[in-house]
Amino acid sequence: MDYQNLPIDIQTSKLLDWLVDRRHCSLKWQAQVRIIREKIALAIQDMPENEEIKCLLSGSYIHYFHCLRIVEILKRTEASSKNIFGRYSSQRMKDWQEIVTLYEKDNTYLVELSSLLVRNVNYEIPSLKKQISKCQQLQQEYMRKEEECQLAAAEMRERFCSSCKQYGISGDDIHQELLALVKDLPSQLEEIGGGAKGLLEAINLYQACVQFVCDGSTEQVVPLLRHVQARGNTTVYEWRRGVKPISVERPKTEEVKEMVEEEAIDWGDFGTEETVSVSEATDYGISVEGGSEEIDWGISLEPEAQESSSSGIDWGDMKDDMAQNLSEDLEGVARGPDAFTLLEMPETRNQFIDELMELEIFLSQRIVEMSEEADILSVSQFQQAPPILQDQTKERLEAMMAVIQNLIGQLTNLRMQHLFMILASPRYVDRVTELLHQKLKQANLLLLKKEVMVKKQKEALEEQANLEPKLDLLLEKTRDLQKLIKADISKRYNGRPVNLMGASL
Numbered sequence: 001m002d003y004q005n006l007p008i009d010i011q012t013s014k015l016l017d018w019l020v021d022r023r024h025c026s027l028k029w030q031a032q033v034r035i036i037r038e039k040i041a042l043a044i045q046d047m048p049e050n051e052e053i054k055c056l057l058s059g060s061y062i063h064y065f066h067c068l069r070i071v072e073i074l075k076r077t078e079a080s081s082k083n084i085f086g087r088y089s090s091q092r093m094k095d096w097q098e099i100v101t102l103y104e105k106d107n108t109y110l111v112e113l114s115s116l117l118v119r120n121v122n123y124e125i126p127s128l129k130k131q132i133s134k135c136q137q138l139q140q141e142y143m144r145k146e147e148e149c150q151l152a153a154a155e156m157r158e159r160f161c162s163s164c165k166q167y168g169i170s171g172d173d174i175h176q177e178l179l180a181l182v183k184d185l186p187s188q189l190e191e192i193g194g195g196a197k198g199l200l201e202a203i204n205l206y207q208a209c210v211q212f213v214c215d216g217s218t219e220q221v222v223p224l225l226r227h228v229q230a231r232g233n234t235t236v237y238e239w240r241r242g243v244k245p246i247s248v249e250r251p252k253t254e255e256v257k258e259m260v261e262e263e264a265i266d267w268g269d270f271g272t273e274e275t276v277s278v279s280e281a282t283d284y285g286i287s288v289e290g291g292s293e294e295i296d297w298g299i300s301l302e303p304e305a306q307e308s309s310s311s312g313i314d315w316g317d318m319k320d321d322m323a324q325n326l327s328e329d330l331e332g333v334a335r336g337p338d339a340f341t342l343l344e345m346p347e348t349r350n351q352f353i354d355e356l357m358e359l360e361i362f363l364s365q366r367i368v369e370m371s372e373e374a375d376i377l378s379v380s381q382f383q384q385a386p387p388i389l390q391d392q393t394k395e396r397l398e399a400m401m402a403v404i405q406n407l408i409g410q411l412t413n414l415r416m417q418h419l420f421m422i423l424a425s426p427r428y429v430d431r432v433t434e435l436l437h438q439k440l441k442q443a444n445l446l447l448l449k450k451e452v453m454v455k456k457q458k459e460a461l462e463e464q465a466n467l468e469p470k471l472d473l474l475l476e477k478t479r480d481l482q483k484l485i486k487a488d489i490s491k492r493y494n495g496r497p498v499n500l501m502g503a504s505l
Helices: 012-021 029-043 051-057 064-077 091-167 174-213 223-231 236-241 254-262 273-281 303-312 315-330 346-371 376-384 394-412 414-424 426-492
Strands: 008-011 247-249 333-335 498-501
Touching (some): 051 064, 091 426, 174 223, 174 414, 223 346, 346 394, 394 414
Parallel strands (some): 008 498, 247 333
């Protein structure tokens, strides 16, 4: 094999050691390079106006071959300073010629180029590639988070709409819409109470079965349900006393409370004008001697006055008169809890639901018993039962139970539960309003976070766009360095081909 054509393979990471081991450069080349860099820094401060020189000096690092090109340019620009001996009297030319000479001493330029190549291959290029890869990863991550925020915001808004649908509101003005629902509650309860009118046959069937099984028991089953079936959703007063009230005085509604809370309260006159008006409106017949001129409480501090006052008042008769007057005033007037309807009051409403469930369980048991045709004992037991028990069919019982289940569902569904809680607790409206607003707020925060992710994604894309040209330029310069180094080493070994291994650019 021809020795001249054998390639010289050099590991790029070991290039500096290779040059030092083969005596191509000095072991103390770094000190020589430091001196040359100082001279270059001084020389570039005084340069002629030339576009090519500006392009050379605009690079990040000026090496030996740049200096050679600058000397060639100065030979044209500084030709007038050449003397008869062929030397240049221009200080610029002298400075750059000195720099070139220092570079060529001990092949300092070659080891500097090799050092620059190793640094680019091992550090600069991997660093830029790593930054670009990180930007790409950040873009993917921000894109993923953007989609997650979008889906989460849509899900949260869907929850808000679902909650509003459960409450039966649109969600535009949550607080007022919830309060408006309470206004429609009485009509809905009246409709439910009217639906109980179709339960007479089921109630009579249950009553007949209880009397038959319990040997003629006279106890009335489901009394409240029977009352609602006969008279509808009446007041509690009518349920307890059996007669309709002459008038109904319902407690103040939430709207009045809200109006009071919204109005400004002036506490300045509290205890003066109001107290006087109350005292003027109610005269208890008690006078005070030596007391305040505005209010005469009728209490004497003298012993004689105390004796006379104590002996002049008969508290027993007054209590009887007040009780009698109070009973007369309350007769026929539904006040307080008695003014509410049966389905508005929690106690009576729960009793109504319990009785509906009791009737439902009875019907379901009868359906099961009628389905078991082989149960001879059950058939023999009902041979002496009243006709109302014997004439029932399974289909008829199922129709009765469907009506009962419908009424139970109307009273116990989620929307109706919320309405009852609103009716029972005014603060519940505020809590529900805050809860729904919180869902909207979370959806808006997720949308803002999505916008932040989009912004960060754009920033990462812009950073990648700025780094990629730098990487391309660095790769191009590194390839040029490889060519220069391989050509220089090949020249030293009679043109043998040189391969720099481990540098895939």
